[in-house]
Amino acid sequence: xxxxxxxxxxxxxxxxxxxxxxxxxxxxxxxxxxxxxxxxxxxxxxxxxxxxxxxxxxxxxxxxxxxxxxxxxxxxxxxxxxxxxxxxxxxxxxxxxxxxxxxxxxxxxxxxxxxxxxxxxxxxxxxxxxxxxxxxxxxxxxxxxxxxxxxxxxxxxxxxxxxxxxxxxxxxxxxxxxxxxxxxxxxxxxxxxxxxxxxxxxxxxxxxxxxxxxxxxxxxxxxxxxxxxxxxxxxxxxxxxxxxxxxxxxxxxxxxxxxxxxxxxxxxxxxxxxxxxxxxxxxxxxxxxxxxxxxxxxxxxxxxxxxxxxxxxxxxxxxxxxxxxxxxxxxxxxxxxxxxxxxxxxxxxxxxxxxxxxxxxxxxxxxxxxxxxxxxxxxxxxxxxxxxxxxxxxxxxxxxxxxxxxxxxxxxxxxxxxxxxxxxxxxxxxxxxxxx
Amino acid sequence: xxxxxxxxxxxxxxxxxxxxxxxxxxxxxxxxxxxxxxxxxxxxxxxxxxxxxxxxxxxxxxxxxxxxxxxxxxxxxxxxxxxxxxxxxxxxxxxxxxxxxxxxxxxxxxxxxxxxxxxxxxxxxxxxxxxxxxxxxxxxxxxxxxxxxxxxxxxxxxxxxxxxxxxxxxxxxxxxxxxxxxxxxxxxxxxxxxxxxxxxxxxxxxxxxxxxxxxxxxxxxxxxxxxxxxxxxxxxxxxxxxxxxxxxxxxxxxxxxxxxxxxxxxxxxxxxxxxxxxxxxxxxxxxxxxxxxxxxxxxxxxxxxxxxxxxxxxxxxxxxxxxxxxxxxxxxxxxxxxx
Numbered sequence: 001x002x003x004x005x006x007x008x009x010x011x012x013x014x015x016x017x018x019x020x021x022x023x024x025x026x027x028x029x030x031x032x033x034x035x036x037x038x039x040x041x042x043x044x045x046x047x048x049x050x051x052x053x054x055x056x057x058x059x060x061x062x063x064x065x066x067x068x069x070x071x072x073x074x075x076x077x078x079x080x081x082x083x084x085x086x087x088x089x090x091x092x093x094x095x096x097x098x099x100x101x102x103x104x105x106x107x108x109x110x111x112x113x114x115x116x117x118x119x120x121x122x123x124x125x126x127x128x129x130x131x132x133x134x135x136x137x138x139x140x141x142x143x144x145x146x147x148x149x150x151x152x153x154x155x156x157x158x159x160x161x162x163x164x165x166x167x168x169x170x171x172x173x174x175x176x177x178x179x180x181x182x183x184x185x186x187x188x189x190x191x192x193x194x195x196x197x198x199x200x201x202x203x204x205x206x207x208x209x210x211x212x213x214x215x216x217x218x219x220x221x222x223x224x225x226x227x228x229x230x231x232x233x234x235x236x237x238x239x240x241x242x243x244x245x246x247x248x249x250x251x252x253x254x255x256x257x258x259x260x261x262x263x264x265x266x267x268x269x270x271x272x273x274x275x276x277x278x279x280x281x282x283x284x285x286x287x288x289x290x291x292x293x294x295x296x297x298x299x300x301x302x303x304x305x306x307x308x309x310x311x312x313x314x315x316x317x318x319x320x321x322x323x324x325x326x327x328x329x330x331x332x333x334x335x336x337x338x339x340x341x342x343x344x345x346x347x348x349x350x351x352x353x354x355x356x357x358x359x360x361x362x363x364x365x366x367x368x369x370x371x372x373x374x375x376x377x378x379x380x381x382x383x384x385x386x387x388x389x390x391x392x393x394x395x396x397x398x399x400x401x402x403x404x405x406x407x408x409x410x411x412x413x414x415x416x417x418x419x420x421x422x423x424x425x426x427x428x429x430x431x432x433x434x435x436x
Numbered sequence: 437x438x439x440x441x442x443x444x445x446x447x448x449x450x451x452x453x454x455x456x457x458x459x460x461x462x463x464x465x466x467x468x469x470x471x472x473x474x475x476x477x478x479x480x481x482x483x484x485x486x487x488x489x490x491x492x493x494x495x496x497x498x499x500x501x502x503x504x505x506x507x508x509x510x511x512x513x514x515x516x517x518x519x520x521x522x523x524x525x526x527x528x529x530x531x532x533x534x535x536x537x538x539x540x541x542x543x544x545x546x547x548x549x550x551x552x553x554x555x556x557x558x559x560x561x562x563x564x565x566x567x568x569x570x571x572x573x574x575x576x577x578x579x580x581x582x583x584x585x586x587x588x589x590x591x592x593x594x595x596x597x598x599x600x601x602x603x604x605x606x607x608x609x610x611x612x613x614x615x616x617x618x619x620x621x622x623x624x625x626x627x628x629x630x631x632x633x634x635x636x637x638x639x640x641x642x643x644x645x646x647x648x649x650x651x652x653x654x655x656x657x658x659x660x661x662x663x664x665x666x667x668x669x670x671x672x673x674x675x676x677x678x679x680x681x682x683x684x685x686x687x688x689x690x691x692x693x694x695x696x697x698x699x700x701x702x703x704x705x706x707x708x709x710x711x712x713x714x715x716x717x718x719x720x721x722x723x724x725x726x727x728x729x730x731x732x733x734x735x736x737x738x739x740x741x742x743x744x745x746x747x748x749x750x751x752x753x754x755x756x757x758x759x760x761x762x763x764x765x766x767x768x769x770x771x772x773x774x775x
Contacts, residue, residue, distance in 0.1 A: 075641065076752075079643055099486050100486055103486060103488070107488075108484065224513075226514075226515060284520070289524075291524060291525075291527075291528030291529075292527075292528060379476075379518075380518060381518065381520070381521050382515070382517050382521045384516060388516070391476045391477035391612070392476055392477035392483060392516070393477070394477060394479070395475075395476075395478050395482065395483030395492075396483045396485060397479055397480065397483075397751060397752045397753065400640070400641040400752070401617065401638075401642065403617075403618060
């Protein structure tokens with residue numbers, strides 16, 4: 001059979017022809033452009049219009065950016081330098097950034113202490129890493145837990161014993177809970193875990209810290225809050241707000257879904273109140289009203305006040321985002337958890353919350369990004385964040401009248417931060433994707 | 437319930453601790469520095485340089501008071517305040533005095549319970565227009581669009597002026613001076629109105645200042661001065677007479693250059709002797725050292741020197757003395773006698 005054709009057909013190709021490159025119009029960049037840019041008359045017109053628009057914008061912006069002066073020492077001098085270039089739309093005066101970038105980053109933080117701020121920033125990345133990337137060693141989480149106290153000490157300086165006794169409060173709370181939980185039941189344990197550290201912080205922590213400081217004086221040069229500014233301030237407020245608002249928001253979301261009437265009422269009242277009030281109002285309360293309520297002479301740090309307000313604000317929004325995730329879970333998940341005999345906290349921790357958080361990632365990250373950008377509002381209450389510093393820099397008679405360069409620089413830095421956050425959230429979504 | 441009482445007790449304890457301190461002067465001496473509220477940034481009046489050192493016309497007042505009280509013009513901590521936070525910062529005791537181009541008005545003095553300790557700059561609201569508009573008087577501005585900062589006295593003054601002249605205008609509300617500058621240059625409004633010193637400072641930053649004119653009309657009185665809280669007269673006196681010492685020093689020809697020499701020994705002029713503490717006990721009466729005025733003058737010079745260095749005609753802001761000349765030169769700057 002096999003050689004039937006050998007007799008009837010003159011020639012049989014026994015090997016495949018090698019693949020030919022497709023014609024140039026059907027592959028590579030030309031094909032791509034035909035498919036995506038010039039597939040119809042309408043699209044061609046739109047493409048050409050877009051290219052023209054890009055050309056117009058970039059031909060204005062790029063020379064302005066590129067030929068900008070880095071050397072002029074004042075706006076006046078810069079204008080002379082730039083007008084000598086003979087560009088139609090002038091050029092930027094980047095030297096203001098060159099002169100003031102340290103101030104835009106650190107505010108008035110003493111320059112011989114910049115290393116402390118830098119170290120705090122690097123350690124922040126170390127502390128965040130195990131939270132962001134779960135395949136790192138879990139032991140680093142202990143460092144993450146201690147990091148806030150370490151960062152406080154690095155940034156504000158003063159005696160080491162203040163953060164140490166603050167940590168001691170949490171340790172005491174843990175032991176009080178462990179001991180009383182076994183001896184007298186979980187409710188007593190919880191109450192003791194709240195009361196013991198509060199008593200410790202309010203009554204004993206101060207004298208103990210002073211005593212320890214007198215015996216072993218471990219202290220760094222203190223830096224007052226008024227010296228904090230620039231992106232350092234934005235990052236302090238933003239990151240603290242972000243880190244604290246997520247757990248608070250989760251608790252509020254659970255509270256809002258709770259069957260316990262009082263818990264539910266408190267959570268709903270809190271969320272609705274905070275969401276009904278603009279952030280700037282809360283900041284005004286923090287900066288001005290609190291001063292009237294607190295006894296004169298009390299120093300309640302302004303940055304701390306702002307952080308508290310920003311955290312409360314963000315946690316109300318976070319609660320609603322997380323509640324959205326919880327609501328999106330099929331009832332079957334809750335019932336399955338019950339059927340397995342899990343108690344409420346186990347069911348939440350193991351079954352519902354991981355899924356709800358996964359669904360809410362885009363919303364959570366949006367809230368984070370919004371919160372980080374909202375930190376610029378503190379300029380209205382007189383804190384010198386980057387936006388607040390622009391007024392200050394313009395008040396220097398050398399730079400009075402400069403606008404675009406400053407705002408452009410600040411926008412670029414903010415973009416880098418916010419864009420990284422959004423890329424991270426996309427990575428996380430991809431990684432946690434379990435659907436089909 | 438237990439917790440509430442407990443917190444109350446803590447709050448009460450802190451409160452008594454806070455009240456234990458007496459007057460502002462003792463507080464400042466105990467702290468070792470003066471906490472002074474200034475603007476977050478206003479060209480010539482207060483600004484921090486690249487190293488974070490504050491300087492300016494208002495800042496100089498703070499430094500003079502610090503020098504008078506503590507003998508050291510650097511013993512000041514500055515709190516940047518915005519138009520919205522300045523009064524609460526002072527009222528709550530966060531700052532000891534406020535030197536932030538603040539207009540002395542009846543309601544601020546009486547209703548908000550502050551004491552203005554003098555006037556360090558007599559300002560007034562003016563108008564700036566592009567020359568190509570061909571306007572020579574504010575009364576020609578019928579139908580003009582006007583850039584105006586919201587929530588300030590200038591807004592009210594503007595309405596009053598146009599109404600009393602029976603002409604109309606269209607306001608373009610803006611928030612900050614920097615925004616106003618951009619709007620005005622972009623042609624969003626025909627006229628920009630704010631304090632004349634601010635207009636001059638703004639015009640000086642334009643690429644082409646000669647293309648813009650300040651109109652001759654000044655439509656309001658804006659006496660700008662430092663202020664302290666009501667109720668501590670000794671502290672108010674210290675501020676008032678420190679400012680007066682700077683003004684009197686200019687009148688009497690005492691400058692930062694010759695103040696040390698003049699304060700060495702009593703000279704022929706009894707007023708100078710009393711001012712510099714070589715005669716009489718004026719400093720003691722204030723609760724300060726005898727050479728308080730000498731220290732204040734040595735800090736940044738007399739009033740005229742401070743003016744010339746920060747906002748005078750040789751600076752980019754380029755303000756003429758005008759109303760702020762000494763009364764002997766036809767201005768309003770006048771110190772009561774040191775006697």
